[in-house]
Amino acid sequence: MTPESLTQVAEKERASSTPHSLQVCTAAGCVSSGADEVLKALKAEAKARGVACQVKGVGCLGMCQAGPLVAAEPSGHLHKFVTPTDAAEMIAHLGEPPTERLALDADQAFFKRQEKIVLENSGSIDAERIEEYVAAGGYKALAEALSDLTPSLVIKRVTASGLRGRGGAGFPTGVKWATVAKAAGPRKFVVCNADEGDPGAFMDRSVLESDPHRVLEGMAIAAFAVGAHEGYLYVRAEYPLAVKRLKLAIKQAERLGVLGRNILETGFDFHVEVRLGAGAFVCGEETALIASIQGGRGNPRPRPPFPAERGLWHSPTLINNVETFANIPTILRKGAEWFASIGTEKSKGTKVFALAGAIRNTGLVEVPMGITLREIVYDIGGGIPGDRTLKAVQTGGPSGGCIPAEFIDQPVDYETLNKLGSIMGSGGMIVIDDSACMVDVARFFMEFCMTESCGKCVPCRAGTVQIHGLLTKIARGEAGLEDLDRLETLSTMVKRSSLCGLGQSAPNPVLSTLRYFRDEYLAHVVDHRCPAGVCKIAAEGEVIR
Amino acid sequence: MSPDASVKTLVIDDRDVGATGDQTILEVAREHGIRIPTLCHLEGLMPAGACRMCLVEVVGSNKLLPACVTKVSEGMEVRTQTPEIKELRRMTLELLFAERNHICSVCVSNGHCQLQALATEHGIDHIRFPYQYPRLQVDTTHPRYGMDPNRCVLCGRCVRVCAEVEGAHVWDMMGRGSGTLITAELRTPWGLAKSCTSCGKCVQVCPTGALFEKGRAVAEMEKRRDFVPAILAGRDEGDDLMP
Numbered sequence: 001m002t003p004e005s006l007t008q009v010a011e012k013e014r015a016s017s018t019p020h021s022l023q024v025c026t027a028a029g030c031v032s033s034g035a036d037e038v039l040k041a042l043k044a045e046a047k048a049r050g051v052a053c054q055v056k057g058v059g060c061l062g063m064c065q066a067g068p069l070v071a072a073e074p075s076g077h078l079h080k081f082v083t084p085t086d087a088a089e090m091i092a093h094l095g096e097p098p099t100e101r102l103a104l105d106a107d108q109a110f111f112k113r114q115e116k117i118v119l120e121n122s123g124s125i126d127a128e129r130i131e132e133y134v135a136a137g138g139y140k141a142l143a144e145a146l147s148d149l150t151p152s153l154v155i156k157r158v159t160a161s162g163l164r165g166r167g168g169a170g171f172p173t174g175v176k177w178a179t180v181a182k183a184a185g186p187r188k189f190v191v192c193n194a195d196e197g198d199p200g201a202f203m204d205r206s207v208l209e210s211d212p213h214r215v216l217e218g219m220a221i222a223a224f225a226v227g228a229h230e231g232y233l234y235v236r237a238e239y240p241l242a243v244k245r246l247k248l249a250i251k252q253a254e255r256l257g258v259l260g261r262n263i264l265e266t267g268f269d270f271h272v273e274v275r276l277g278a279g280a281f282v283c284g285e286e287t288a289l290i291a292s293i294q295g296g297r298g299n300p301r302p303r304p305p306f307p308a309e310r311g312l313w314h315s316p317t318l319i320n321n322v323e324t325f326a327n328i329p330t331i332l333r334k335g336a337e338w339f340a341s342i343g344t345e346k347s348k349g350t351k352v353f354a355l356a357g358a359i360r361n362t363g364l365v366e367v368p369m370g371i372t373l374r375e376i377v378y379d380i381g382g383g384i385p386g387d388r389t390l391k392a393v394q395t396g397g398p399s400g401g402c403i404p405a406e407f408i409d410q411p412v413d414y415e416t417l418n419k420l421g422s423i424m425g426s427g428g429m430i431v432i433d434d435s436a437c438m439v440d441v442a443r444f445f446m447e448f449c450m451t452e453s454c455g456k457c458v459p460c461r462a463g464t465v466q467i468h469g470l471l472t473k474i475a476r477g478e479a480g481l482e483d484l485d486r487l488e489t490l491s492t493m494v495k496r497s498s499l500c501g502l503g504q505s506a507p508n509p510v511l512s513t514l515r516y517f518r519d520e521y522l523a524h525v526v527d528h529r530c531p532a533g534v535c536k537i538a539a540e541g542e543v544i545r
Numbered sequence: 546m547s548p549d550a551s552v553k554t555l556v557i558d559d560r561d562v563g564a565t566g567d568q569t570i571l572e573v574a575r576e577h578g579i580r581i582p583t584l585c586h587l588e589g590l591m592p593a594g595a596c597r598m599c600l601v602e603v604v605g606s607n608k609l610l611p612a613c614v615t616k617v618s619e620g621m622e623v624r625t626q627t628p629e630i631k632e633l634r635r636m637t638l639e640l641l642f643a644e645r646n647h648i649c650s651v652c653v654s655n656g657h658c659q660l661q662a663l664a665t666e667h668g669i670d671h672i673r674f675p676y677q678y679p680r681l682q683v684d685t686t687h688p689r690y691g692m693d694p695n696r697c698v699l700c701g702r703c704v705r706v707c708a709e710v711e712g713a714h715v716w717d718m719m720g721r722g723s724g725t726l727i728t729a730e731l732r733t734p735w736g737l738a739k740s741c742t743s744c745g746k747c748v749q750v751c752p753t754g755a756l757f758e759k760g761r762a763v764a765e766m767e768k769r770r771d772f773v774p775a776i777l778a779g780r781d782e783g784d785d786l787m788p
Contacts, residue, residue, distance in 0.1 A: 280721065282721075297717070297718060299718075301593075301594065302594035302611055302614045302615075304616075450722060450723070451722055452721070453721065453723075454721050455699060455718065455720065455723065455724070456593075456595045456699075456701075456725075457594075457595050457596070457597055458595070458596055458597055458637050458640055458641055459597055459640065461699070461723055461725065462640035462641065462644040462723065463640055464722070465644070465723045466675075469674075469675060486673060489636075490636070493632075493633055493636045496629075497597045497600055497609060497633050497637065499594060499611075
């Protein structure tokens with residue numbers, strides 16, 4: 001396979017297209033509501049009627065709550081809540097607008113306000129066919145990098161794009177690549193962190209299920225840039241569909257010659273292996289992830305040395321998140337300047353969010369950095385259901401914080417979210433309405449961190465248990481004001497002295513709710529009352545088990 | 546990486562000290578008689594950075610750093626006794642005392658326990674957190690030694706000495722969070738663990754009464770660090786070797 005024959009593959013694929021096509025979302029959300037049966041029924045119906053309509057499974061169409069979703073091309077019509085019994089009607093009326101029952105407005109803000117880079121192919125290509133990715137311009141960036149660019153030029157472009165790590169911390173990607181490229185060592189590795197573990201977050205899963213080749217291409221470009229020939233994709237085992245599609249994608253890419261030995265006949269080798277996580281949140285921390293890939297217990301270790309200097313098998317290792325790698329091919333194809341023109345001064349490009357909680361449109365959205373929370377919640381998300389009002393937006397999962405409704409007009413970028421006491425995180429966004437109790441919210445996240453602590457360092461292992469105990473005491477109305485002080489002191493202690501990011505950020509949900517919703521804590525402590533009516537307050541002398 | 550033998554000068558607690566580039570803050574502090582408390586650290590074993598007792602402040606770094614693994618650098622300014630650090634160490638110890646069962650008066654290691662000594666040093670006379678007291682199974686299946694996880698602080702010194710010095714790899718950690726336990730082989734009763742050579746190194750390096758010799762009554766379990774010559778070779782005037 002040479003770059004020229006890659007073009008031929010793309011042209012052949014484009015030439016094979018039919019006048020009509022029906023694209024069934026086969027990402028995990030729609031599959032769980034019956035998309036596989038819909039796909040089968042539509043295929044059978046199209047065949048039985050002999051119509052020139054290609055029926056295929058595609059990646060995530062975004063609005064998970066209305067699944068199974070089917071998109072019709074070229075009309076662009078969207079169908080919601082499709083069942084196998086709708087197949088006959090849909091095939092019979094190809095190209096016509098769907099009936100009211102099935103119609104999903106494709107012009108609503110949820111779709112129109114998004115800006116797609118990472119998700120550009122999601123919902124339009126079949127994730128299980130490499131030809132479709134190639135036809136959509138895939139592996140072109142890799143071909144260009146290998147034949148026309150030098151590693152340092154690739155790094156220069158990534159740096160110029162202003163891309164920052166999408167795993168949550170926002171470290172400049174170009175700087176990381178340059179560090180690994182400079183690190184000395186006979187062997188280097190590129191690792192993709194797909195151990196997405198935040199409750200309510202499913203961005204990486206969706207990208208892997210919808211467009212796995214994009215991540216592989218990004219990894220291969222990174223490998224070329226830093227001088228690595230081996231890579232690992234560390235995926236949590238709870239994502240079986242993503243794992244299946246990734247393994248298939250690797251096989252297809254190797255067969256096509258865009259991965260493996262002598263890529264695109266340029267002499268560059270890059271082999272990728274999939275490694276499965278065994279269900280520990282902490283394995284998303286890079287040093288724990290490395291230990292896990294090596295077959296050890298997934299415990300973090302102190303940094304420095306950073307993985308860029310001494311990582312997998314003691315070799316320089318580049319670790320980036322799924323979404324970070326997924327941005328790379330487009331940045332190379334469309335140019336660093338184009339990418340840098342999107343977003344804010346310090347946060348470039350777009351961010352994918354998994355929108356969940358008390359919101360009308362739950363699902364996956366990709367928005368330009370700098371968009372306000374209001375636009376996400378009210379325009380794209382459609383607002384709060386029922387007659388409830390917005391109380392807070394939780395970002396960054398158990399490592400993040402709760403941003404109160406008063407900051408709804410603040411822009412979403414790394415710096416602003418930090419300033420507000422939260423973090424960008426990997427992209428979980430949970431909308432909280434006034435029916436929720438913030439003490440209860442903090443307790444939920446603390447329970448998660450307490451259970452997921454690896455147990456290595458004392459503050460995280462024993463501190464989270466005590467914080468959780470204090471929150472439970474407060475929720476039951478059994479705490480005094482001194483407990484509130486203790487909660488704050490202990491949270492700060494765990495944040496300051498824990499070994500890894502898990503412990504250092506575990507108190508964030510507590511500290512941010514203490515900062516913005518202290519009145520709710522005080523109501524529990526002083527008035528022995530839960531304003532939202534969520535917590536079960538102990539009666540005098542009662543012991544709640 | 547080759548050892549960095551270049552000479553560095555730095556300041557620890559307002560004292561000018563000299564070091565080589567491959568030394569840690571802890572090593573240099575000890576050479577100069579500056580006390581930094583440790584618990585999971587033991588000279589001669591790989592550092593773990595787990596107990597967080599040795600956290601120090603380095604001017605210019607917004608994070609506190611564990612002295613046992615942080616290498617010195619030229620012009621570094623280290624503070625080991627700020628009010629914040631002292632409070633964090635106190636709280637770390639309190640969390641440990643509240644976590645399991647550390648009732649000294651009925652412990653074989655009473656008077657010879659590193660956790661107890663650290664508590665005395667830090668003036669701990671009460672614990673601010675409720676005691677958890679999990680009921681953990683004591684393993685007395687080994688003919689000569691016993692293991693009481695209720696006294697364990699999960700420092701991992703037994704795991705490391707067994708792997709790094711004895712080369713037997715009997716011990717490991719299992720579970721996670723507060724449910725983490727030291728386990729022989731794959732959850733084998735210690736006495737049935739075929740890989741155990743009964744050398745007793747784990748017992749002697751254990752800072753508390755979690756690992757003990759059978760037949761010792763209260764306060765009789767004095768650990769003999771000279772039992773572990775490889776570790777003794779790296780012995781210094783530090784406080785790893787208990788009281």
